Amino acid sequence: MKTFKKINDITMKIARGMILIFAMKLTLILTVFTFQACSTDDISTSDIYNIEFNNALEISKTKLSDIKTFNTNGINSKLDYNNKTIYLLKDSEQDLTNTSFLNTINNLESLVQETNNNNLELSETYTLKEDEVVGTFAIQEESIHDALEPAIKEARRYLHGKGFTDQTINQMIIDEEGKEEDLVAFVMSLSELENSQNSNSFSFNDYSSFLFNSAYAQELTLAEAGTCAAIAIGADVLWALGGSSASSWTLPAMKKAFGAVAKRMLGPIGVAIAVVSFGICVLNESQD
Numbered sequence: 001m002k003t004f005k006k007i008n009d010i011t012m013k014i015a016r017g018m019i020l021i022f023a024m025k026l027t028l029i030l031t032v033f034t035f036q037a038c039s040t041d042d043i044s045t046s047d048i049y050n051i052e053f054n055n056a057l058e059i060s061k062t063k064l065s066d067i068k069t070f071n072t073n074g075i076n077s078k079l080d081y082n083n084k085t086i087y088l089l090k091d092s093e094q095d096l097t098n099t100s101f102l103n104t105i106n107n108l109e110s111l112v113q114e115t116n117n118n119n120l121e122l123s124e125t126y127t128l129k130e131d132e133v134v135g136t137f138a139i140q141e142e143s144i145h146d147a148l149e150p151a152i153k154e155a156r157r158y159l160h161g162k163g164f165t166d167q168t169i170n171q172m173i174i175d176e177e178g179k180e181e182d183l184v185a186f187v188m189s190l191s192e193l194e195n196s197q198n199s200n201s202f203s204f205n206d207y208s209s210f211l212f213n214s215a216y217a218q219e220l221t222l223a224e225a226g227t228c229a230a231i232a233i234g235a236d237v238l239w240a241l242g243g244s245s246a247s248s249w250t251l252p253a254m255k256k257a258f259g260a261v262a263k264r265m266l267g268p269i270g271v272a273i274a275v276v277s278f279g280i281c282v283l284n285e286s287q288d
Contacts, residue, residue, distance in 0.1 A: 049154075049161040050191055056154035057188070061279045063147035064272050065109035069137045071102060082142045084269055086111070088135040089121045102135045111137060112276045122273055124266065144268045148181050151275070155187040162190075163251055172255050178262030181271040185233055186261045188278065190254070192229040228285060232278035233261065 072085065088111075090096050101118065105111050115122050118134075126133060159169055173180060265271050 049158045050194065053151070053154040053158045053187055053191060056150040057184070057275065060148050060151040060184070061275050063150075064144065064276050065107060065279075067108045067139060067143050067147060067272075069105060069107055069111050069139050071105065072136045072138050082140050083138040084124065084141045086137045086139060086269065087123050087126045087133050088115060088137065089123055089126055090118075090132050090134050092132055094119070094132075096134065099134060105135075105137065108139065108272060109276055109280070112273060113280060116277070116280065124269060139269065141268055144272045145181065148184055148268065148271065148275075151184045151187075152180055155183040158187045158191070159183070162249065162254065164254075168251070172258055173262075176255070176259035176262050178258065179265075179267055179271075181268040182258065182262040182265050185265050185271045185274050186258045188274070189229065189233050189257070189261060190249075228278055228281035232274040232281065233264070 069086070070083075088102075096118065101114050105114055111122070114120075120134060156164075156166065156169060160166075164172075169183070172178075173182070265274065
């Protein structure tokens with residue numbers, strides 16, 4: 001009986017020890033998994049906001065490209081009060097005798113493409129002493145807002161991940177005298193800077209910010225992507241935050257950068273042109 005009791009006591013002690021060791025290991029495993037999960041969630045959240053914005057940007061770019069433009073031949077259209085006039089300008093010293101390409105322009109993408117092909121400039125205003133008007137086109141501003149809506153929504157979500165709230169975003173727009181559409185160009189610049197700090201090159205296979213079909217999958221160098229972003233948004237905007245890492249961007253600094261974007265974009269049409277220009281630029285660079 002005593003022998004049985006001793007064996008039972010030893011067995012119980014061993015069992016308790018094994019249970020204690022198991023509990024300690026389980027606690028350690030759960031702690032490690034919890035830490036890894038938290039770290040993964042932080043990384044994934046940032047990546048998700050970035051990826052979803054770029055996916056939305058691709059949708060908006062496709063919609064923007066198809067928006068109809070109408071050659072008004074210098075006559076302001078009275079058919080729709082929402083029509084905005086865009087001037088296609090050349091430098092006063094530029095020799096441009098053949099303007100037959102104007103007849104091929106029927107949507108925003110072809111307008112931007114021909115602007116680039118002929119070294120021209122798009123503007124909502126012009127000065128007769130400095131510029132010469134090559135053509136005038138009308139476009140519906142409301143259709144631009146509708147096309148940009150997916151990107152606007154995800155731009156807000158991206159900024160939420162940087163510490164903004166809808167209230168602070170709205171107040172920033174008011175304070176900097178911008179438009180909601182300017183958020184798209186703003187987040188374009190932030191996203192490009194953030195990606196450039198994480199990689200030396202971009203691949204069309206695993207990154208969706210290039211706004212066109214992945215059938216063109218090739219590597220785009222950082223310099224080429226940076227050039228495209230600078231052309232579309234303005235180099236000064238990229239440089240404004242380029243001296244610091246994305247993790248150290250403060251809300252005041254980002255608000256100031258938004259102001260620079262808003263001033264350069266000059267409204268929804270400017271943002272639309274930037275988005276389409278960026279897509280065309282990246283496509284051209286990828287095929288070189």
